[in-house]
Amino acid sequence: MAGIATLFDPARVRALNDAFRRSLTGGQVVVTAGVAALPETTRAAVLAAVRSFDAFTPDNDPLGEHDFGEVEADGARVFWKIDAYDRDLREHSPDSADLAVTTKVLTIMLAEEY
Incomplete structure (x- = not known):
């Protein structure tokens, strides 16, 4: 168990996730068909809302990784989720x-697409 604990650094994961979400660089951003079909101004508002999200609580962020959120922009209710994969995008990251x-x-997906 000690080896597993040393691989989990929630403060570092949180910092990386926040930096990625705020800048939209340093990883891959995927929007679902529903988000892609929104009017351009709504898509822009959704991206801005995701980038500025900071309403993390123990209920929506129990591990403190800042890897999930729910926002509303221009009437669109949206979920966003950050996942960590290995470099080949085949399985979860080892660290x-x-x-x-x-x-x-x-x-980034419409809530109704979940």
Whole structure:
């Protein structure tokens, strides 16, 4: 168990996730068909809301990783989620705090698409 604990660095994961979400760089951003179909101004408002989200609570962020949120923009209710995959995007990252072995993927979807 000690080996697993050393791989989990929630403060580092949180910092990486926040930096990625705020800048939309350093990983891959995926929007669902529903988000892509929104009017351009609504899509822009959704992206701005995701980037500025900071309403993390123990209920929506129990591990303190800042990897999920729910926003509303121009009447669109949206979920966003950050996942950490290995560099080949085949399975989960062996250490989501280490960008040398991790590719972050931010998925933005309409709540009704979940």
